[in-house]
Amino acid sequence: NAGVMQNPRHLVRRRGQEARLRCSPMKGHSHVYWYRQLPEEGLKFMVYLQKENIIDESGMPKERFSAEFPKEGPSILRIQQVVRGDSAAYFCASSPPFRQKETQYFGPGTRLLVL
Amino acid sequence: SQKIEQNSEALNIQEGKTATLTCNYTNYSPAYLQWYRQDPGRGPVFLLLIRENEKEKRKERLKVTFDTTLKQSLFHITASQPADSATYLCALDRGSSNTGKLIFGQGTTLQVKP
Numbered sequence: 001n002a003g004v005m006q007n008p009r010h011l012v013r014r015r016g017q018e019a020r021l022r023c024s025p026m027k028g029h030s031h032v033y034w035y036r037q038l039p040e041e042g043l044k045f046m047v048y049l050q051k052e053n054i055i056d057e058s059g060m061p062k063e064r065f066s067a068e069f070p071k072e073g074p075s076i077l078r079i080q081q082v083v084r085g086d087s088a089a090y091f092c093a094s095s096p097p098f099r100q101k102e103t104q105y106f107g108p109g110t111r112l113l114v115l
Numbered sequence: 116s117q118k119i120e121q122n123s124e125a126l127n128i129q130e131g132k133t134a135t136l137t138c139n140y141t142n143y144s145p146a147y148l149q150w151y152r153q154d155p156g157r158g159p160v161f162l163l164l165i166r167e168n169e170k171e172k173r174k175e176r177l178k179v180t181f182d183t184t185l186k187q188s189l190f191h192i193t194a195s196q197p198a199d200s201a202t203y204l205c206a207l208d209r210g211s212s213n214t215g216k217l218i219f220g221q222g223t224t225l226q227v228k229p
Contacts, residue, residue: 004158031215042119042221043159043204056216091158095215103149104217106158 002027004094004107005074012113019079019086021110025094032075033104034060034067037089049075082114118142121205121220128195129228136190136223138205143218145207148181148188153202153222162203163190195227 005024013019025032034046045059049069060067064082069075079086089111093104120139128134138148147166151159165172165181165188172179178191192199202224206217 033216035219043206043217043219045216045218048216059216093158102147102164102215103161104215105161106151108158109156 004092004105006090006092006107006110008110009108010111010113012115013082014115015083016081019082019112019114021077021079021090021092021112023075023077023092023094023107025075025092026096026105028096029094029105030097031095032069033093033095034075034077035091035093037091037109039088043091046077079112082112084114087112087114119205119207119218119220121203121223123221123223125224125226127226127228130196132195134192134195134199134225134227136203136205136225138188138190138220140186140207143186143207144183147208148179149206149217150177150179150188150190151204151206151219153204159204192225195225197227197229200225200227 004026007022011019030051032049035043036046037043047060047067048056051069052071064080066078089109091106091109093106095104118141122137147164149164150162152162153159163172163174163179165179167183176193180189202222204222205220
């Protein structure tokens with residue numbers, strides 16, 4: 001059973017460009033979480049999604065950031081018009097149905113660098 | 116405001132000794148607490164979960180305690196090995212929330228010297 005997959009692992013963008021980060025949860029997992037880790041800081045929750053639904057986006061900036069988890073395909077975290085402050089590691093985690101309050105399995109992360 | 120604190124200073128210990136890491140929190144009433152390990156350049160890896168009604172939990176060389184009165188969890192690694200060197204994160208749920216959203220501490224870096 002493959003773990004949580006994220007791609008790309010590294011992404012370089014210039015200010016003003018768009019960044020698309022993809023996350024494929026573990027097989028059978030229907031809950032996806034996105035976290036951001038800034039240098040020298042802890043993991044910060046951004047958004048929690050189930051298939052086709054955003055459950056909790058309280059940690060996501062109101063502008064430029066969006067997330068989706070379509071019926072088919074990976075979850076996408078989209079950052080429009082990136083700025084240098086968006087440079088961070090973005091981690092996706094997944095959990096199985098009915099156990100979303102327990103163990104979350106993390107992917108290897110996407111490291112975004114904004115020049 | 117809600118806060119989770121882990122010792123930001125690195126913990127250096129000798130191989131074979133017991134490492135003890137601390138996680139303190141304020142203004143939370145979590146239903147459970149988790150510990151994760153994170154290696155440089157990698158995602159966190161789940162280690163242990165302890166619920167509010169559990170005082171202690173063990174897994175091989177790992178032991179976690181949870182004191183809801185003191186609002187503190189201790190994470191112990193016995194017979195430590197250089198391979199245990201990593202950053203260890205504690206994470207709490209939001210208590211009344213049903214979303215499974217986790218709040219993480221900043222992590223404590225452990226260095227085990229041979």
